[in-house]
Amino acid sequence: MYGVLFLKECKRTVKSIPYLILVVMLLVFGYTQIVPEFSMIEKPEPNQASYGVKYEEIPGVIMPSAAKSLYSEFAANTYVAYPLGFYKNVKLSDNKQARMADILSELTGTPKEDFMKSAGVKPETGSTLRIGDGSLMNLTPNGDGSYKLTIPKGQSSGSESAGSAITDVTVAKGLTYERFRELMKQADKLIGGGSMYDGIYLTRQFGRVPMTYDDALLQYNDIIEKDRISGAYARVFCDYFGLVLGIFPVFIAVALGMRDRRAGMLDLIYTRKASSIQIVFTRYLAMIVMMLLPVLLMAVYAAISVAGKYSGMETDGLAFVKYSLGWLLPTLMASTAVGVFLTELTDFPIAIAVQGLWWFLGMFAGMKHLDGGYGWDLFLRHNKIGNTQVFLDNFNTLLTNRILYAGLSIVLILLTVWIYELKRRGKLHAYNRIPKIFNHRRRKSAA
Amino acid sequence: MSGNEIVIRNLNKYYGKKQALSDVNLVIKHGMFGLLGRNGAGKTTLMKTLATLLNKKSGEINVCGTPIEHAREIRRMTGYLPQDFSMYPGMTVAEAMDYLGVLSDMGGVERKLRIPDLLEKVNLTGHMKKKVKALSGGMKRRLGIAQALLHDPKVLIVDEPTAGLDPEERIRFRNLLCEIAEDRIVILSTHIVGDIEATCEDIAILNEGRLLYTGTVHDLTASAKDKVFSVTVPRQNLQIIKDRYFVTGMLTTGSECHVRLIADQKPFPDAEFCEPNVEDAYMLYLHRNGVEKQKLGGEL
Ligand SMILES: Nc1ncnc2c1ncn2[C@@H]1O[C@H](COP(=O)(O)OP(=O)(O)OP(=O)(O)O)[C@@H](O)[C@H]1O
Numbered sequence: 007m008y009g010v011l012f013l014k015e016c017k018r019t020v021k022s023i024p025y026l027i028l029v030v031m032l033l034v035f036g037y038t039q040i041v042p043e044f045s046m047i048e049k050p051e052p053n054q055a056s057y058g059v060k061y062e063e064i065p066g067v068i069m070p071s072a073a074k075s076l077y078s079e080f081a082a083n084t085y086v087a088y089p090l091g092f093y094k095n096v097k098l099s100d101n102k103q104a105r106m107a108d109i110l111s112e113l114t115g116t117p118k119e120d121f122m123k124s125a126g127v128k129p130e131t132g133s134t135l136r137i138g139d140g141s142l143m144n145l146t147p148n149g150d151g152s153y154k155l156t157i158p159k160g161q162s163s164g165s166e167s168a169g170s171a172i173t174d175v176t177v178a179k180g181l182t183y184e185r186f187r188e189l190m191k192q193a194d195k196l197i198g199g200g201s202m203y204d205g206i207y208l209t210r211q212f213g214r215v216p217m218t219y220d221d222a223l224l225q226y227n228d229i230i231e232k233d234r235i236s237g238a239y240a241r242v243f244c245d246y247f248g249l250v251l252g253i254f255p256v257f258i259a260v261a262l263g264m265r266d267r268r269a270g271m272l273d274l275i276y277t278r279k280a281s282s283i284q285i286v287f288t289r290y291l292a293m294i295v296m297m298l299l300p301v302l303l304m305a306v307y308a309a310i311s312v313a314g315k316y317s318g319m320e321t322d323g324l325a326f327v328k329y330s331l332g333w334l335l336p337t338l339m340a341s342t343a344v345g346v347f348l349t350e351l352t353d354f355p356i357a358i359a360v361q362g363l364w365w366f367l368g369m370f371a372g373m374k375h376l377d378g379g380y381g382w383d384l385f386l387r388h389n390k391i392g393n394t395q396v397f398l399d400n401f402n403t404l405l406t407n408r409i410l411y412a413g414l415s416i417v418l419i420l421l422t423v424w425i426y427e428l429k430r431r432g433k434l435h436a437y438n439r440i441p442k443i444f445n446h447r448r449r450k451s452a453a
Numbered sequence: 454m455s456g457n458e459i460v461i462r463n464l465n466k467y468y469g470k471k472q473a474l475s476d477v478n479l480v481i482k483h484g485m486f487g488l489l490g491r492n493g494a495g496k497t498t499l500m501k502t503l504a505t506l507l508n509k510k511s512g513e514i515n516v517c518g519t520p521i522e523h524a525r526e527i528r529r530m531t532g533y534l535p536q537d538f539s540m541y542p543g544m545t546v547a548e549a550m551d552y553l554g555v556l557s558d559m560g561g562v563e564r565k566l567r568i569p570d571l572l573e574k575v576n577l578t579g580h581m582k583k584k585v586k587a588l589s590g591g592m593k594r595r596l597g598i599a600q601a602l603l604h605d606p607k608v609l610i611v612d613e614p615t616a617g618l619d620p621e622e623r624i625r626f627r628n629l630l631c632e633i634a635e636d637r638i639v640i641l642s643t644h645i646v647g648d649i650e651a652t653c654e655d656i657a658i659l660n661e662g663r664l665l666y667t668g669t670v671h672d673l674t675a676s677a678k679d680k681v682f683s684v685t686v687p688r689q690n691l692q693i694i695k696d697r698y699f700v701t702g703m704l705t706t707g708s709e710c711h712v713r714l715i716a717d718q719k720p721f722p723d724a725e726f727c728e729p730n731v732e733d734a735y736m737l738y739l740h741r742n743g744v745e746k747q748k749l750g751g752e753l
């Protein structure tokens with residue numbers, strides 16, 4: 007009976023319009039955007055002009071770079087931060103700016119007063135700072151709180167202007183990396199969290215160093231040996247499809263969840279012998295399987311396309327399918343479960359708003375580790391072909407994350423079963439509250 | 454407590470603060486059972502409670518030996534036709550039946566045999582491939598009966614199944630229900646007395662959540678003996694009679710009016726005793742239990 011019901015529920019899913027939209031989206035997106043973007047991974051040759059960049063926690067690189075950045079933000083009193091994942095320009099009070107000057111002073115060994123003078127106290131005068139490559143820039147307030155950066159004309163690098171500004175931000179001698187991290191933590195706290203100086207992002211922001219031939223070769227070998235090429239692309243595949251699966255399934259879950267009530271069929275189904283767990287789980291499973299189908303189809307297509315590109319080299323034929331199941335399935339499960347649960351709870355398409363918000367927040371949260379690193383996001387970003395070591399380094403985070411979301415989905419579905427049974431027995435009437443407003447309106451408009 | 458009847462004891466049901474059923478005590482036996490009552494009397498509430506769709510406040514219900522709390526068991530042996538229902542509009546008649554059959558845990562062979570059989574019974578064989586949304590109101594009701602009978606339930610609950618049917622269809626429907634009731638309990642609700650008269654032996658009258666009468670149709674009718682009269686009056690006197698007595702029927706011919714009315718004693722010397730019918734008795738019952746004349750007038 008389970009099997010037949012499952013097939014019937016699959017059919018019901020397929021026949022819903024949001025499902026068809028999802029399928030078309032996945033196929034078109036995969037076919038025109040993702041797979042064609044799979045550029046060839048070339049083996050690095052010695053004596054290339056550049057091998058790209060990498061991020062490493064090298065104090066000698068991070069410390070001066072972070073100090074310069076902090077000073078320029080301080081001088082402009084405009085700090086970029088992503089609290090809760092949202093982009094924000096933070097402006098600090100005079101009091102906090104003074105404390106920031108303390109931090110800068112310890113960081114650079116320059117007296118606090120110089121910092122106060124150069125920026126915080128009289129921003130109208132504008133200020134000059136020396137940026138990374140040593141050239142000077144003028145910082146002039148625009149009046150609306152933003153600042154304009156200009157390179158002064160005819161001013162040779164090194165010549166000081168008016169003496170008020172600090173032109174060369176260097177790290178104080180003898181500052182240990184540990185103390186530096188502490189200072190950065192304090193700065194982050196002053197800004198309100200989520201700034202570039204937050205411990206997690208320091209390396210990502212300031213640890214940028216050019217890759218050497220050896221580095222590039224190592225990366226290349228990782229892709230060939232550990233990823234067997236396909237894995238390197240599969241992560242990008244998951245990165246893009248995760249964006250879709252983090253939001254679209256909720257429409258299908260809501261549409262199907264509201265359907266019985268819309269059709270006036272609730273009582274006919276409620277009085278059947280099938281248990282609530284059978285009904286809710288079979289429907290959920292049918293939705294998941296049917297939504298996974300186009301993903302797997304694209305996975306097969308991508309695998310074939312990669313194998314074609316690297317004919318003669320060994321690729322992992324199953325990598326895309328494995329990644330789809332391990333990486334994408336929990337995202338699909340969770341966004342569907344949110345739709346199923348909230349729709350059963352409220353008889354209202356509120357899940358679309360909730361999931362929409364979650365997706366939006368996830369988008370911003372993901373910005374911070376766009377090419378790997380993961381974290382607690384619903385859909386995991388990895389917008390870079392390869393980056394194998396980052397993937398391997400964060401594999402445990404990824405695994406925990408995926409297990410968590412799969413588990414969360416199951417819990418939501420179990421709760422849905424419980425609510426379904428309560429409603430079925432007349433012990434819970436979610437619909438009594440909201441739709442009354444609509445009934446009222448309908449009656450009015452009919453009159 | 455026999456295994457072949459439904460026993461309801463001290464049943465109370467509230468919607469929020471509003472009491473929809475008060476202390477209902479009822480035994481429903483094998484065969485057709487009619488539930489009679491005005492709009493809002495609580496018929497649907499009682500039937501939904503029997504179909505495990507509503508949660509009672511207090512009291513006991515036992516269906517053929519199974520307490521109502523064992524919802525799964527009850528669902529297995531109950532078929533229910535709601536007062537308002539529909540089905541997925543895009544499904545065909547056969548698909549909708551098949552889907553509900555699967556939810557009733559019926560095997561493939563069983564469904565293949567039983568569904569055409571039932572559709573034949575409700576005269577829908579020719580419409581099996583039709584979409585549900587293309588059915589007329591009467592066809593939909595018949596489909597409703599067929600789905601309620603899918604898993605061959607011991608108890609069939611049908612809520613106002615004849616509402617909206619044309620007279621011919623209504624008679625067909627009643628006959629079908631009688632046939633079905635030969636080997637099970639069928640509970641039928643209606644506010645159309647004629648349905649009950651033609652089909653049921655045992656009935657109950659509900660009013661404002663209370664049971665006014667339970668017993669046979671025969672006893673109910675007998676209770677109105679010597680209380681029903683017919684009289685012919687001039688048309689202009691009609692209003693006075695309406696104000697004073699229960700008028701259960703009238704026929705105007707020219708300036709005269711033949712009136713059928715209920716009264717405790719002979720109202721006029723020339724009034725004639727009539728054989729009471731169920732409708733007369735029903736009205737009398739409601740009247741005796743304090744339902745106002747005006748309210749009843751609106752019902753007829
Ligand atoms: N969901 C509900 N919430 C609140 N009150 C309700 C609800 N359903 C029914 N009622 C009230 O309970 C009472 C009984 O309603 P019920 O539907 O059982 O009557 P009925 O006898 O089936 O009437 P009808 O002949 O019109 O179908 C009515 O007063 C009705 O207003």
Ligand SMILES: [Mg+2]
Nearest residue numbers: 496497498536
């Ligand atoms: Mg009703």
